[in-house]
Amino acid sequence: MAVATPIPYELYSDAPGVLFNKPEWEAANAAHPTDFDFGSVPKGWPTELKGPQVWTGSYLNQNPDLFIRKITLAEIAEVDAAIQSWKQLDLPLSDLHRERFHLPNFGRVLEELAQNIYNGVGVQVLRGFPVQSYSKEDQIIAFIGINSWTGNERLNQGADRGLCHIKSISHIDPHNRGKIYVSAQDTNAQMYHSDAGGDVVSLMAVSLSGTGGASTVASSWQVYNHLAKHRPDILRILAERKFRWQANGIPHEGVNLIHHNGGKLFLNFSTRTFTGYGEIPDRDFRYPALTFEEREAFGGWQWVADQYSLETELQPGDIEWVNNLYLQHARRGFTEDVSQPRHLLRVWLRNSELSPTNLPLDIRRKFDAMFGQHPKFYPLDEIEEDAKRRATGVFTGSCKTEDAKERLAKSR
Ligand SMILES: [Fe+2]
Numbered sequence: 001m002a003v004a005t006p007i008p009y010e011l012y013s014d015a016p017g018v019l020f021n022k023p024e025w026e027a028a029n030a031a032h033p034t035d036f037d038f039g040s041v042p043k044g045w046p047t048e049l050k051g052p053q054v055w056t057g058s059y060l061n062q063n064p065d066l067f068i069r070k071i072t073l074a075e076i077a078e079v080d081a082a083i084q085s086w087k088q089l090d091l092p093l094s095d096l097h098r099e100r101f102h103l104p105n106f107g108r109v110l111e112e113l114a115q116n117i118y119n120g121v122g123v124q125v126l127r128g129f130p131v132q133s134y135s136k137e138d139q140i141i142a143f144i145g146i147n148s149w150t151g152n153e154r155l156n157q158g159a160d161r162g163l164c165h166i167k168s169i170s171h172i173d174p175h176n177r178g179k180i181y182v183s184a185q186d187t188n189a190q191m192y193h194s195d196a197g198g199d200v201v202s203l204m205a206v207s208l209s210g211t212g213g214a215s216t217v218a219s220s221w222q223v224y225n226h227l228a229k230h231r232p233d234i235l236r237i238l239a240e241r242k243f244r245w246q247a248n249g250i251p252h253e254g255v256n257l258i259h260h261n262g263g264k265l266f267l268n269f270s271t272r273t274f275t276g277y278g279e280i281p282d283r284d285f286r287y288p289a290l291t292f293e294e295r296e297a298f299g300g301w302q303w304v305a306d307q308y309s310l311e312t313e314l315q316p317g318d319i320e321w322v323n324n325l326y327l328q329h330a331r332r333g334f335t336e337d338v339s340q341p342r343h344l345l346r347v348w349l350r351n352s353e354l355s356p357t358n359l360p361l362d363i364r365r366k367f368d369a370m371f372g373q374h375p376k377f378y379p380l381d382e383i384e385e386d387a388k389r390r391a392t393g394v395f396t397g398s399c400k401t402e403d404a405k406e407r408l409a410k411s412r
Contacts, residue, residue: 006333014276020299057310122323151349162375180391193270213334249369330408
């Protein structure tokens with residue numbers, strides 16, 4: 001069953017009437033007189049960030065070696081052997097670590113890719129893994145095993161999940177599934193966001209829909225540099241310690257959304273936390289509505305990010321890594337024939353050797369609140385995963401258990 005063709009991305013908003021689509025942002029920006037004084041960047045912050053983390057999509061497209069690495073036949077053979085050895089151990093996936101997934105030569109390559117993810121451009125694609133020739137179980141083992149070499153810790157994505165399936169359940173009768181809380185479960189576009197947690201988000205494309213669903217990534221350092229020049233007021237707003245929402249590790253007084261520490265920009269936020277999403281649109285009703293200036297700031301951040309974004313043009317078998325501390329990502333909406341769904345696997349990773357030691361306190365506190373327990377649940381598919389969400393009301397690692405209980409009570 002196909003759904004309606006998605007609207008053009010420029011007209012899309014995660015929360016129409018609150019978060020600006022592109023024409024709304026352009027109109028708000030143009031409403032300022034040409035000689036308007038937007039002031040300067042937050043006090044003590046740089047007017048320009050420098051380093052490999054600053055890039056535009058067009059630059060990376062011209063230099064694909066900076067982010068695309070093709071897997072070789074010999075490396076695939078190493079993965080095959082590692083899958084077989086792992087299966088002989090007969091252990092749960094939570095025990096799958098690099099010591100139990102031996103990749104004699106390929107492991108070193110993956111460690112180099114981790115350097116690029118943490119200290120280089122921050123986005124990396126490994127292309128050419130023949131994912132569709134593996135069983136569902138082996139696809140997951142391969143994905144987890146390869147990732148054990150890029151990040152030694154897999155973080156809890158909520159409801160004890162060490163693995164998440166990005167696959168729509170919106171075609172299922174609502175009586176036979178849980179409520180849709182996150183866009184992992186539907187076919188809508190997404191605005192630019194950080195995932196709730198983890199230094200790194202890794203995805204593997206198991207299969208892709210026929211139409212749309214493109215993944216995009218943007219350098220937030222590039223967005224910063226653009227706004228520092230043209231709209232520094234937006235940076236000042238996002239750097240104010242006043243943004244509040246209900247989530248693990250978010251203090252009552254709020255947090256700033258962008259942070260400058262040790263010459264680096266860090267961020268970990270999603271504007272959806274201020275608006276709710278999907279079939280639960282009221283997540284933050286306890287807090288005041290966003291002001292026009294905050295909405296304009298979010299609009300500027302979103303559409304400048306899109307202007308400089310990279311479309312990673314994922315293919316089945318691709319494994320993609322996105323640094324979740326200085327890049328943000330989004331996706332285009334898509335239509336799908338449910339017999340050929342868009343299906344990605346996702347883990348949240350930390351590499352304890354490469355993880356920044358100077359993470360801003362707000363982000364560290366949030367991660368500490370989310371990642372105390374190592375996850376044990378590795379659902380085989382989105383149905384098994386949905387059953388767990390339905391039982392717990394927890395949709396992501398940042399979801400507070402007490403709110404989940406409230407939500408569950410309301411949805412019954
Ligand atoms: Fe995401």
